[in-house]
Amino acid sequence: MAVQPEGTPCWADAMFSDVEGAKSFYGDVLGWTFGESSSEYGNYTQAYKDGKAVAAVVPPMPGAEGQSAWCLYFASPDAAATTQKIRDNGGAVLMEPMQVGDFGTMALASEPSGAVFGVWQAGVHEGFEATSVPGAYAWAEVFTREPEKTDAFLPAVFPLSAKQVDEAEMDFRIFNVGEDTVLGRMKMTDDFPPEVPSYVNVYFGVEDCDAAVAKATERGAVLRFGPMSSPFGRFAALSDPQGASFSVIDLNTTEGDMPKLTDVS
The missing domain is CATH 3.10.180.10 (2,3-Dihydroxybiphenyl 1,2-Dioxygenase, domain 1)
Known part of the structure; x- marks a missing residue:
């Protein structure tokens, strides 16, 4: 790539x-x-x-x-x-x-x-050699308690445009580079313990979300959320045995309609 x-x-x-x-x-x-x-x-x-x-x-x-x-x-x-x-x-x-x-x-x-x-x-290392396939990087979201700060910062540092998801139950924004959607931003709710800081959640693709969760928990991971189906895929959030947070997503198993978006950039 x-x-x-x-x-x-x-x-x-x-x-x-x-x-x-x-x-x-x-x-x-x-x-x-x-x-x-x-x-x-x-x-x-x-x-x-x-x-x-x-x-x-x-x-x-x-x-x-x-x-x-x-x-x-x-x-x-x-x-x-x-x-x-x-x-x-x-x-x-x-x-x-x-x-x-x-x-x-x-x-x-x-x-x-x-x-x-x-x-x-x-330089000679250009980055990911594969994305959006099982076993490779698929998506990422910034989880933050102060979305207004994050929302102002990201487009000021990188050439990003933003759209807000029109859903009352969550505060979620997506960022694009040109026509490509590259990043999400989620406001952390009270579901997150207060000691959990803002962080970037990285998603890796899997062939079967439920099977991946079963394998991960069998190996000592902690299931934090899901598995849940969405218009973007079936996903789950985990912490690995050493405490690193990550998510898995089956991009081919989708459910529901894509959310409406409002241009905010």
């Missing part, structure tokens, strides 16, 4: 204190295989589905041990310029742009409500 347009989710990785355990879990649940770990880059290990790179796992850096979490990276033609926009619009730069050999340049940041994300300026 070619370098993705600016603002498009282009890669996902996660730090795990037990990398071998993570490889075993995701290998079982998503059918991933793994390349050789790269000691030059902190034992960064790419995950593959049907031979195509779909994500990566890595042990924490010394002193950075904490809660395991998936990090979604957004494509940028200039990571330094993007991090400046992040600062200018109320976000925080957690890791300054760092060149990773000839693979590309990465940075880590958080948007004003606290959700952490990455920025990726591609």
Whole structure:
């Protein structure tokens, strides 16, 4: 796949204190295989589905041990310029742009409500080699308690346009790069415990949502929501055995009508 347009989710990785355990879990649940770990880059290990790179796992850096979490990276033609926009619009730069050999340049940041994300300026590593198929990245949503901050920030940093979903029971917005819908934003309700911070929820495709949930929980994951059918697919939210939140979605099992959208950009 070619370098993705600016603002498009282009890669996902996660730090795990037990990398071998993570490889075993995701290998079982998503059918991933793994390349050789790269000691030059902190034992960064790419995950593959049907031979195509779909994500990566890595042990924490010394002193950075904490809660395991998936990090979604957004494509940028200039990571330094993007991090400046992040600062200018109320976000925080957690890791300054760092060149990773000839693979590309990465940075880590958080948007004003606290959700952490990455920025990726591609070199020879352009990002996902497959998307929206079983075992690969399918979708992502920013879960936030302060949607007005997130909604102002995202289009100020990336070339995104927005549409609001016209449904009274939830506050949900989608963001587009050109004609392509690339990201969702969900307001966190009181269903979320107050200690849960804003975060980016990454969805991976599966052939059968219920079977994937059964396999994941059998392997020690915690089911947080679902499985539930929607116009977009049948999905469920989970926490893996090391506490990293993620969702699975069967994009082919849909139910109901697509929601009405109001252009707000």
